[in-house]
Every structure is written in structure tokens, then in C-alpha cells.
Amino acid sequence: MKKLLMSLILFSSIFVSKAQTKFASIFNHHMVLQRNTEINIWGTDKPNSTVEVTGSWGAEAKVKTDKKGIWKTKLKTDNAGGPYTLAAKGSEQIILEDILLxxxxxxxxxxxxxxxxxxxxxxxxxxxxxxxxxxxxxxxxxxxxxxxxxxxxxxxxxxxxxxxxxxxxxxxxxxxxxxxxxxxxxxxxxxxxxxxxxxxxxxxxxxxxxxxxxxxxxxxxxxxxxxxxxxxxxxxxxxxxxxxxxxxxxxxxxxxxxxxxxxxxxxxxxxxxxxxxxxxxxxxxxxxxxxxxxxxxxxxxxxxxxxxxxxxxxxxxxxxxxxxxxxxxxxxxxxxxxxxxxxxxxxxxxxxxDYGVEGIAYSGPIYKSMKVKGAKLLVEFSQASLGITSMGKELIDFEISGADGVYHSAKAKITTRGSVLEVWSDKIQNPKNVRYGWKSYIEGSLFNTAGLPASSFTTEDWDTVFKNKN
CATH class of the missing domain: 3.40.50.1110 (SGNH hydrolase)
Structure with a gap:
């Protein structure tokens, strides 16, 4: 039975290359088609000819080629499953095997x-x-x-x-x-x-x-x-x-x-x-x-x-x-x-x-807001419902600047039950901005509790450059 199936598939492959009726190159044996929607199907045949397209899951369409011999149509797809066949019958017939949705x-x-x-x-x-x-x-x-x-x-x-x-x-x-x-x-x-x-x-x-x-x-x-x-x-x-x-x-x-x-x-x-x-x-x-x-x-x-x-x-x-x-x-x-x-x-x-899975984290912490408290900057993040963590690492690669815009290496500490990041430097008494990971190689030390890391970021011009879509 397996030899017979392989022979049929081999025969179909040869038929694909020689047939006047053709699917576009992305359509072939073993492919996956998007489920539960209306998919685009296209190919070529003789100009001004009729092509019937059939999916063995129960979908069919009829289309005429244009003067260049190009045909395009749509087929409704069903729930996930298979294997199915996809056929196009025009001046000749072509059948693609082992198709999944x-x-x-x-x-x-x-x-x-x-x-x-x-x-x-x-x-x-x-x-x-x-x-x-x-x-x-x-x-x-x-x-x-x-x-x-x-x-x-x-x-x-x-x-x-x-x-x-x-x-x-x-x-x-x-x-x-x-x-x-x-x-x-x-x-x-x-x-x-x-x-x-x-x-x-x-x-x-x-x-x-x-x-x-x-x-x-x-x-x-x-x-x-x-x-x-x-x-x-x-x-x-x-x-x-x-x-x-x-x-x-x-x-x-x-x-x-x-x-x-x-x-x-x-x-x-x-x-x-x-x-x-x-x-x-x-x-x-x-x-x-x-x-x-x-x-x-x-x-x-x-x-x-x-x-x-x-x-x-x-x-x-x-x-x-x-x-x-x-x-x-x-x-x-x-x-x-x-x-x-x-x-x-x-x-x-x-x-x-896209698949409605609730209860999982999917993004690392994203900078949300900052305020000045004395010589420290207090930073909060979104995408960190249970707060931020260093995952046991030393908090490094932070820098802060004052009004002069010159950045200095800074220390950092997570406070308020993991919800706030304090950043400071002994060299700056009136801090204005903070940035994290501002070099090509770092070993990330800031995460949410799901273990997803924070991006490098800067608070400088955040409101004008990073207009949040969320």
C-alpha cells in the first residue's frame, strides 16, 4: 500500500511539471493551508479557459483564466485536519496530495x-x-x-x-x-x-x-x-x-x-x-x-x-x-x-x-513612568504584573544623567515589593534621565517574574519618540 501511495505521489509530481494546468509554485504536496477561513488559490492554464478547483474537505470553485492564462480564486477551508487533496481541473487535471488544514x-x-x-x-x-x-x-x-x-x-x-x-x-x-x-x-x-x-x-x-x-x-x-x-x-x-x-x-x-x-x-x-x-x-x-x-x-x-x-x-x-x-x-x-x-x-x-491563551506573560518589562525622589530616579514598568526581578543577578548596565545630559554609571535596587526600580549615582545629585543596556553587549539583569527580559531603553525623549500604541 505504501509503495502504491508513493508511486501515485511520484506520478502526480511528474504530472505537475508537465501539465498545462498549474498551481502557483507555493502550492505542492504536503502543504498546510490556513484553517477556518477563505484562502487564496491561483495558478495558470490556457488563456480564456475554465478551471474547477476542488478541496476534498468539501470546497469547490470555478474560475476563468485571463488573456495571459492566469487564474485566481478563493476556497473556504474547514477546521484543522487532513490529509486532504487539492485538485484543479482545466485543460488538464492536477491533484496535490497529503494536504493539511x-x-x-x-x-x-x-x-x-x-x-x-x-x-x-x-x-x-x-x-x-x-x-x-x-x-x-x-x-x-x-x-x-x-x-x-x-x-x-x-x-x-x-x-x-x-x-x-x-x-x-x-x-x-x-x-x-x-x-x-x-x-x-x-x-x-x-x-x-x-x-x-x-x-x-x-x-x-x-x-x-x-x-x-x-x-x-x-x-x-x-x-x-x-x-x-x-x-x-x-x-x-x-x-x-x-x-x-x-x-x-x-x-x-x-x-x-x-x-x-x-x-x-x-x-x-x-x-x-x-x-x-x-x-x-x-x-x-x-x-x-x-x-x-x-x-x-x-x-x-x-x-x-x-x-x-x-x-x-x-x-x-x-x-x-x-x-x-x-x-x-x-x-x-x-x-x-x-x-x-x-x-x-x-x-x-x-x-x-492570536490564540487566546490567557494567564501567560508574553513580553518582558516595558518602561512606563519615572519620577524623581531626591537624588534617585524611581522607575516603573508595564508587562510586569507581579513586579520586576533580577533573577538573582546583580543589577548592572544602568546609567543616569543630570541636566547636562552626561551619563554616569549608576546603581540600581528593586523596591516596594518588586514594583519600583530605584536608580542613582553618587556623581549626580539632581538626576534627570536613566537608561539601561546602552552598549552592544550586556548580560541582561532586569526581568519580570515570568523570566522574560527587559529591552534596553532610555527615558530621554520617551514621550515624543516612543508613542505607545497600547
Whole structure:
């Protein structure tokens, strides 16, 4: 029976490549389709022909191709489950096998999202061998988009859907898999993960040309250069555009290192990129959760600036969230090995915000307010319902300034049953502002009682720069 099934699937695969009737490249055997909604389905056939699309869960639609032979339609999906088939019958018939209905997420960014579960040359991923060993799970599927650079938006990409197993998961995104695994285990539904990542890339490479031309004219000089993976728009064109409008639940993102040389620009570019994706996907303000840069290096220029740009994005862009990892950085590696924790912290955002899980913390402490009491600054935080804690560490990496704006190293103490942070310095009698984690590498010492760390922050100009969306 198994040999017969494999033969049928192999035959179907051959048929896909030769058929006149085709699905778009993201549709293939073993894929996951977003449950309980109306999904977008599209493909090609002969111009001005009729295509009937059928999902074996009980959905069907009929559509005509345009003069270029492109067809687009929608299908209603049911509750999570499967396996099902998805068929398109036009000038020929094509059948995709082993389809599941569940939750679909895009996993994208640069090398820290791209890094596979097995690790990289000389760079380990903690717990990777155990995660790989226990990865057999027919309810987790993933698609890795092959790297493609393009001046023009592409309609197809290379890649295939795979079922989670030790052989397949070893080469998939470690952060993406850890995120999906936590969702799948808790929700007990199929999870589909689409990985589209390239190392060493800036956000402008993932941003459509319309946004660059309208809002970032300084980047238009990229268009006269020979393209590479750092060129504006080329990765959006080659690796995101082919996925649109595949129906998704949301996106997770891990990037920022490639923009550290211009944090101010990134503070505008990153939100603009999110807005452009949402606009082009036409799914409204779908969830967009991202990872703040991990501590790394020695006084790297722009590093804290990018962290602040990311904090600002989280506080101002609707339906966004940020996983803070300044307690699990690695001073000598830009790719910190604790990828499982990163994926799990991203999943907390999704579980709390999108799947209605009550009672869990999903964010570390966020600066809320400050007042002066003598020579001390008293700081309070949101996202810390039971207060703040150092988790047994020494409270370090705090600085305060007076009216002159010069910052000095400061001492800190948690008081009032964990609800207030006192900060002071013997060098300043009239303090005005406090900041925390203001260098590229720290070992985070400020948390909420759920063990989630606080972002680096400054109270300077907080009300004008960090306008809270909540």
C-alpha cells in the first residue's frame, strides 16, 4: 500500500511539471493551508479557459483564466485536519496530495532566522541534536524558499513542502522550527512554516520598490548598481512577492544586523516594510512578531540604535510584538546558539495575542513612568504584573544623567515589593534621565517574574519618540 501511495505521489509530481494546468509554485504536496477561513488559490492554464478547483474537505470553485492564462480564486477551508487533496481541473487535471488544514506562518529575515537547526560551520545550536532526534511530526510542515535576487517582482519561487523528520528539520530554520513546534504542541493542530531568509541582508532588500521610491529616495541609488542581496527591493521581488497572496496567519522576523550603520533610517524603514507587506498581502494588519537584536561584540556602533528602533516599532505599529533576548546573547558570535528560546518567546506572543491563551506573560518589562525622589530616579514598568526581578543577578548596565545630559554609571535596587526600580549615582545629585543596556553587549539583569527580559531603553525623549500604541 505504501509503495502504491508513493508511486501515485511520484506520478502526480511528474504530472505537475508537465501539465498545462498549474498551481502557483507555493502550492505542492504536503502543504498546510490556513484553517477556518477563505484562502487564496491561483495558478495558470490556457488563456480564456475554465478551471474547477476542488478541496476534498468539501470546497469547490470555478474560475476563468485571463488573456495571459492566469487564474485566481478563493476556497473556504474547514477546521484543522487532513490529509486532504487539492485538485484543479482545466485543460488538464492536477491533484496535490497529503494536504493539511492548520496554521500558516512566514518565517523571514537574515542569517539568525536562516540558521538551520543543525547549526553552521563551527557554530553550534543548543539542544539541536535532541530537537532533531525528536522531530518526527506529520503535523509540522515547512517550505524553504530558495535564494533569488530579482530587479522585477517574480511570480514563482523554488522550494517544496516537507514533513518534519530528523532528515528534513535539520536543514530548516532553528528559530522557525522552535516557534512552530511550540504552537503545534499547544494548539494540537497542523502548523505550516514558510522560511524565506538570506544572511547579511538589510531591510531595504525586503521592501517593495513603491515604498522605497516614495519614502526612501536616498536608497534609489541602489537601482543603478549591479544587484546583490543587499540591493533595495531585490529579495522582496525574488522571495516574498512569489508567496503573495498565499493565505497566512502571520509573520515572524529576525533581522536588523544589516542596518546597524543607520539606525535612524531603520526606525522608519522597518515599520514601512511591515506596512507594505500587509498592504500587498491584503489580509489586513496580520500579526508581525520580531526579535530584538541580541547582545554582541564590543561597543559596536549603531547596535543599541537598532534595538531602540525595534522597540519603537513594537510600541507604535499595531499588531506587532518583540521577543527580547538580551539575556541570551553571545559576545563573540553574531549568531547566538540559544535559538530554541528565541522561537519559543516569539510563540508566546502568538499564543497570547492570536490564540487566546490567557494567564501567560508574553513580553518582558516595558518602561512606563519615572519620577524623581531626591537624588534617585524611581522607575516603573508595564508587562510586569507581579513586579520586576533580577533573577538573582546583580543589577548592572544602568546609567543616569543630570541636566547636562552626561551619563554616569549608576546603581540600581528593586523596591516596594518588586514594583519600583530605584536608580542613582553618587556623581549626580539632581538626576534627570536613566537608561539601561546602552552598549552592544550586556548580560541582561532586569526581568519580570515570568523570566522574560527587559529591552534596553532610555527615558530621554520617551514621550515624543516612543508613542505607545497600547
Amino acid at each position: 492548520g496554521e500558516v506562518w512566514i518565517c523571514t529575515g537574515q542569517s539568525n532566522m536562516a540558521m538551520s537547526l543543525k547549526g553552521g560551520p563551527g557554530q553550534h545550536i543548543e539542544d539541536s541534536n535532541d530537537l532533531i532526534l525528536n522531530s518526527t511530526n506529520k503535523n509540522i510542515r515547512f517550505f524553504t524558499v530558495e535564494k533569488a535576487v530579482s530587479r522585477e517582482p517574480l511570480d514563482s519561487c523554488k522550494g517544496s513542502w516537507e514533513v518534519s523528520s530528523p532528515k528534513t528539520v535539520a536543514n530548516f530554520s532553528a528559530v522557525g522550527y522552535s516557534f512552530g513546534l511550540r504552537l503545534q504542541k499547544y494548539l494540537n493542530v497542523p502548523v505550516g512554516l514558510i522560511s524565506s531568509n538570506v544572511g547579511g541582508t538589510p531591510a531595504q532588500a525586503w521592501t517593495p520598490i513603491e515604498t522605497i521610491e516614495a519614502e526612501f529616495p536616498e536608497l534609489k541609488k541602489d537601482f543603478i548598481k549591479k544587484e546583490n542581496t543587499k540591493t533595495a527591493t531585490v529579495l522582496y521581488n525574488g522571495m516574498i512577492h512569489p508567496l503573495i497572496p498565499y493565505t497566512i496567519k502571520g509573520a515572524i522576523w529576525y533581522q536588523g544586523e544589516g542596518n546597524r550603520w543607520n539606525p535612524e533610517q531603520y526606525s522608519r524603514l522597518f515599520p514601512a516594510m511591515i506596512k507594505s507587506w500587509r498592504s500587498n498581502w491584503k489580509q489586513g494588519a496580520f500579526p508581525f512578531y520580531f526579535v530584538q537584536l541580541a547582545p554582541y561584540g564590543n561597543k559596536l556602533e549603531g547596535w543599541v540604535g537598532v534595538q531602540q528602533a525595534q522597540l519603537k516599532t513594537m510600541l507604535t505599529v499595531p499588531n506587532s510584538g518583540m521577543a527580547v533576548i538580551n539575556d541570551i546573547g553571545y559576545k563573540t558570535r553574531i549568531h547566538p546558539p540559544k535559538k530554541k528560546e528565541v522561537g519559543q518567546r516569539l510563540a508566546l506572543w502568538a499564543l497570547a495575542k
